[in-house]
Amino acid sequence: MPKAYVFTRYGGPETEALVERDRPSPGPGQVLVAVRAAGVNPVDWKQRTGYRRPGGPERELPAVFGNEVAGVVEEIGAEVTGFAVGDEVFGNPVAGGYAEYALLPVAVTAHKPAELSFTDAAALPVAAATAYDGIRQLGLPAGATVLITGAGGGVGVSASQIARAFGLRVVGVASESKKDFVESLGAVHVPSGPDLAERVRAAAPDGVDAVFDLVGGEVLEAAATLPAEPAKVITGADRETVAKLGGSGVERARTAAVLDAVANLAVDGKLRPFVTRTFPLDRAGEALRTVEDGHARGKIVIEVRA
Structure with missing residues (x-):
């Protein structure tokens, strides 16, 4: 059997x-x-x-x-x-x-x-599709900066690459041990830990336009202080906290069309x-x-x- x-x-x-x-x-x-x-x-x-x-x-x-x-x-x-x-x-x-x-x-x-x-x-169907939905949801123009927390995990890795494919600048929060890995995705690495917002401001002196959170809790609360618009904060990890901060959860499309899109990005070499x-x-x-x-x-x- x-x-x-x-x-x-x-x-x-x-x-x-x-x-x-x-x-x-x-x-x-x-x-x-x-x-x-x-x-x-x-x-x-x-x-x-x-x-x-x-x-x-x-x-x-x-x-x-x-x-x-x-x-x-x-x-x-x-x-x-x-x-x-x-x-x-x-x-x-x-x-x-x-x-x-x-x-x-x-x-x-x-x-x-x-x-x-x-x-x-x-x-691809969970992590990459979630990342694709989230980046599309933020609706940022090319050249904008997105902060991704948990950038070294499954969704974060895909989100960093998809954001780059959409012409966005990426600041990725992850542990110090994942610095080289996060930077290999085309992101600016910021180590996780206390005083996160200050380190992000130093890494992105022109500001952060949006946050794609994949950690939740205190990390989300710190990151949410950075964009000018609370609505530009989304999370795949902590809907309860993000709602209090004026943001929202990732809105999943759950369609074959999204799967086709991420597969095409992978074939084109834009998403590993x-x-x-x-x-x-x-x-x-x-x-x-x-x-x-x-x-x-x-x-x-x-x-x-x-």
Whole structure:
């Protein structure tokens, strides 16, 4: 039977297990994909603790981990057009992607360009798509300056590159150990820590036009003092705090068109997924710990099939 990595109840790592599950069947508007690779994101372990988006559905337990995959179409559901068995695709699964098979809704599934590996494609649907939505949401003109907190993480790495592709100047906040990495993205590095606002002002003497926060809490509060317009502060990490500051959360489009856009940026060399480490499915727990412990640089991907 096909294998999948699941959490059996809400809680910590002790709830995780590699199990065998029936191969799923696609419903209307869905495709069944033989997963080649699955991206690992902070939201994965947060969902294990019981987190869910406001208004989102309650997960049926045991629940498969994972929110982004790349693979090959094995079966087509009713009312599906534009996809065929054998197509190489990537997107957001219906209910988990750390598995040998996953169901994908065609609304958030895109054809994988031949120039893009399955591993790199699996790193795009969450982090890169979130970054793309956020940069587009800010609506800054070319030449403007955007401050990105958490610039060394999965979304931050993509946001820095996409901002640069849009002609923006980027100031990236990250730990001192990630300085060279952040600067390799074309960003001006500012080390995280106390007195953040003062260091950003020194690094960007002409000012900051917008903030794309990926950390939340005190870091977000400090960064939010920098733009002239509170509405130009968005976050992918702390909606409660940003609302008090006059900003907003990242508005996710969740469309195949966004997936096409980030894939094209990757093919054009303007967006590198920066997959820094891969794990096989039977070591999915190690992959998740790498992200949950906060030490990941770039993207972590589970390679399910060669």
